[in-house]
Amino acid sequence: MTVKIVTDSTSDLMSETASELGITIVPLNVHFGTEIGTETYRDGVDLKAEDFYRRLEQSKTLPTTSAPAPGTFAEVYDKLAKETDEILVITISSKLSATYKAAVDGKEVMKSNARLEVIDSLSAMVGLGLIVISAAKAAKAGASLDEVIDVVRSSMGRVDFRLAFDTLEYLRKGGRIGTAQAFLGSALKVNPILTIKNGLTEGVTRVRSRAKAVDYLGDFVMGFPDVEELAIEDATTPAESEVLAERLGSRFPRERIYWMKVGPVIGTHVGPHVLGVGVLPAK
Structure with a gap:
């Protein structure tokens, strides 16, 4: 079975790239404060970049962000486990976001028995995106989970x-x-x-x-x-x-x-x- 690659939305990968390489993206959240409360959107799902920047310019206060819940990761893991027995998760730097911890905690509550590893990329944005792309290409070429992890470690040291x-x-x-x-x-x-x-x-x-x-x-x-x-x-x-x-x-x-x-x-x-x-x- 092909190793499944999971990352978060701070990788800023285009949906076409993710689809082509078989990458699953877990969205973080954006919160806009309004006069009647807080509106929460999933990054790139409920709120696209173009709409976000338009709203950012109009907003009187800066929005806030938050990591996905561990349960959100667990749902993704269990869904992918129906297609594979090996999953690799690569997240934004744990020094910039709580997303890595949420991904690890999600592993504890997943129901499936697939082997799953979580890597803190110590990166974000285009850096994380390139690391994830290298992992996905290796997985698509038939590499095992351990081999894909080696590719990720190598890419982290070079990107x-x-x-x-x-x-x-x-x-x-x-x-x-x-x-x-x-x-x-x-x-x-x-x-x-x-x-x-x-x-x-x-x-x-x-x-x-x-x-x-x-x-x-x-x-x-x-x-x-x-x-x-x-x-x-x-x-x-x-x-x-x-x-x-x-x-x-x-x-x-x-x-x-x-x-x-x-x-x-x-x-x-x-x-x-x-x-x-x-x-x-x-x-």
Whole structure:
């Protein structure tokens, strides 16, 4: 039986990619406060990215997010166990979200006897997405659960990505800013470049304009001599993604690029204008 791969919605994988590779995505939750109470939406299920960013701009208060309940994971596990006896779950960094704990707790209440392992990716967004893609490809090629776990560990050690921001206010308000705190308070209009290292947000550098930020992301990718997988991710600026893809076109045809969209949960913490690239270097 083929190993089934499960991840959460902070992987920002497009539904087409998930479907093609047989990846099951468990949604986190977004909560909007209203005058009559709180409205809760499942990330990418009840609330799509386009509708979320439209509402984010209109909202007077920042929405909040929460991990799936353990029971939600357990339901997914039991459903998949009807199709396989081996399941691998790969989640967002446990240092950024309670989702990993919920996935582990879900294992305790599942009813089936399938072998199931949960891995903390120590990543998120395009980084998590590329790790999950590598796992799904291995599973689809017939690898055993232990072999897929080895692939994931290898990918975790190699994956690298950069995110360009126009503001860090969303990260600051959401408490996910990490060492990029040092980039706050600048009087200059700069574009911070961030990544995730050891499970936490980390500042890399600052550039003076959005155009230079896009150039930086392109140079980052071109600096790798050999790339196994490449992904481009944006929230509300697909035109910038296209500029990046064109710049990288001499080495990376469009069909080699995975396109990702910053979903509502991640968007709550990074804002509507983040742009990123992710690379899984060849071994």
